[in-house]
Amino acid sequence: MNLSNLLKAEFIFTIFGQMIPMIGSVIILKQLAVYLNSSDYGLYALITSIIALLMVFPFGSLLQGISRYIPIYAQRRSLPLFLSKVFFHYSIIALLVLLIASIIYLFFTSLNFSLFITMALFSTTTILKSFFLAVNNSQRERKSIFMANINEYAIKILILFIIYTYFNLEVKSVLQIFILSEVLSIIILYIFGNQKINLQLTFDKKDKIIFLKVLNFSSPLIFFALLGWLRDMSGRWYIHHFMSLEQVGIFTMLVSISMIIPAGLQGIIGAYIIPIIYEKNSLDVNYTKNILVKIILSYATVIFLFFIVLFFYHSEIVHIVSDTKYAYYSWMLPWLFLAYGIYSASIMSTYEIYAHKEVKKLFLPFFLSGIFALGMGYILILNFGINGALYNFIGTYIIFSVATFFTAIKYNLSKQHKLGVA
Numbered sequence: 001m002n003l004s005n006l007l008k009a010e011f012i013f014t015i016f017g018q019m020i021p022m023i024g025s026v027i028i029l030k031q032l033a034v035y036l037n038s039s040d041y042g043l044y045a046l047i048t049s050i051i052a053l054l055m056v057f058p059f060g061s062l063l064q065g066i067s068r069y070i071p072i073y074a075q076r077r078s079l080p081l082f083l084s085k086v087f088f089h090y091s092i093i094a095l096l097v098l099l100i101a102s103i104i105y106l107f108f109t110s111l112n113f114s115l116f117i118t119m120a121l122f123s124t125t126t127i128l129k130s131f132f133l134a135v136n137n138s139q140r141e142r143k144s145i146f147m148a149n150i151n152e153y154a155i156k157i158l159i160l161f162i163i164y165t166y167f168n169l170e171v172k173s174v175l176q177i178f179i180l181s182e183v184l185s186i187i188i189l190y191i192f193g194n195q196k197i198n199l200q201l202t203f204d205k206k207d208k209i210i211f212l213k214v215l216n217f218s219s220p221l222i223f224f225a226l227l228g229w230l231r232d233m234s235g236r237w238y239i240h241h242f243m244s245l246e247q248v249g250i251f252t253m254l255v256s257i258s259m260i261i262p263a264g265l266q267g268i269i270g271a272y273i274i275p276i277i278y279e280k281n282s283l284d285v286n287y288t289k290n291i292l293v294k295i296i297l298s299y300a301t302v303i304f305l306f307f308i309v310l311f312f313y314h315s316e317i318v319h320i321v322s323d324t325k326y327a328y329y330s331w332m333l334p335w336l337f338l339a340y341g342i343y344s345a346s347i348m349s350t351y352e353i354y355a356h357k358e359v360k361k362l363f364l365p366f367f368l369s370g371i372f373a374l375g376m377g378y379i380l381i382l383n384f385g386i387n388g389a390l391y392n393f394i395g396t397y398i399i400f401s402v403a404t405f406f407t408a409i410k411y412n413l414s415k416q417h418k419l420g421v422a
Contacts, residue, residue: 013146015272019264019268020153022267023153024153024154024157028156028157028160029253029322030321030323032174033253033321036169037325038245038326039244039245039246039249040171040249042244042247043248043249045236046237047119047171047175049229050119051119051122052229053229054101056228056229059094059127060225061222062090064217064221065214065217065218065221066086066090067275068217069210069217070082083135085211086211087131089211094128114172115171118179119175122178122179125178125182125186129182129185129186132189133145137271138275139275143192145189148184148185148189152181156181159180163177220362220363224363224366226370227369227371231396234373235392235393236248238377238378238382238389239251239381239386242381242382242385250325251390254330254332254333257317257321257322257336258337259340261303261306261341262344263344265299266347269295269299269348273291273295274351274354288351288352289352289412292351295348296345299344299348303338303341307338307341310333314330314331314333318333332390336393342397343397346401346408349405349408350407361411362407365407366400368400369396369400372399376395376396380395
């Protein structure tokens with residue numbers, strides 16, 4: 001197969017590999033909207049926010065560092081060694097985090113033990129799946145990702161339907177179904193991906209060097225991740241504190257619907273272009289800037305067109321994608337969508353910063369948006385209820401987006417100035 005055909009095949013697998021989670025998530029969202037009442041969905045939203053905290057703090061940040069160094073070690077022909085070492089480190093950190101979570105459970109919560117065990121298992125499978133997804137995507141193993149995604153979402157959708165039809169579907173049952181599907185996904189990613197991971201229980205000088213490299217890249221992101229979690233998830237807990245689980249469920253459902261298109265498009269673009277950017281960056285310093293300008297302008301056009309549709313048909317779309325019990329607040333949908341769409345575009349503008357390992361420069365947007373969500377989110381939701389949650393969401397994501405675009409533009413201009421001087 002020549003290079004042109006390989007690139008076409010890679011692009012097709014990338015598109016379908018990302019479209020499956022996007023379409024599958026919409027179907028599952030519809031199922032949960034119909035199968036669970038608003039309060040149960042609110043509980044599910046709070047549980048997933050806890051698991052999201054574990055993922056971004058620290059695992060999502062570490063995966064950014066791992067992904068950044070995979071092309072470098074591949075060029076050095078020492079990728080199997082690198083993957084074996086980082087998998088060992090990653091697993092140890094996962095065990096430590098779960099141990100800390102267990103201690104917190106034993107002494108500081110009254111959570112049902114069975115539900116806690118289910119959450120711990122779901123966290124474990126999510127953490128491991130994210131590792132293999134990141135590794136396979138960095139190696140551009142698109143076919144294995146496609147196979148894993150189609151099996152995972154097929155199992156989720158099918159078993160959710162069967163349990164709801166013949167038994168009683170609870171939040172714990174939903175998590176157990178997701179655990180089963182993610183275990184299968186991990187197996188597929190490992191078997192069909194080009195992993196070459198040799199499990200080891202030793203720690204030597206090479207481990208220390210690799211660990212420090214990844215940690216040096218990831219350490220700013222770990223702090224950013226905590227601020228990002230405050231931006232994304234603190235509103236759910238404020239709504240729960242000041243209002244009810246039902247209101248958490250309603251607002252989270254609308255936010256989930258608003259993210260479908262922007263997150264889906266960003267996922268497709270990022271999955272395809274980030275490994276290529278990391279690979280080509282060392283050969284052409286202007287490659288990233290040139291391609292990102294085209295991508296972001298095209299993306300912005302699509303987002304604007306969808307916003308117009310949502311503005312006029314928000315109620316109908318909520319009925320189609322979720323359930324009638326969420327339609328009363330459907331007027332929020334276009335504004336949630338627009339705020340998140342702008343945010344996704346700003347994330348794409350940072351790919352060049354990540355490619356040049358200058359992630360510390362992104363402190364400002366994460367700090368401003370995280371602090372706004374923590375402080376103003378409390379005040380707005382206390383005084384305006386679910387409407388305040390909307391104001392907080394829009395304000396938080398617009399602040400992040402403006403600060404991120406400012407940072408990306410400033411970085412690009414400084415880089416061009418240095419090249420001009422040189």
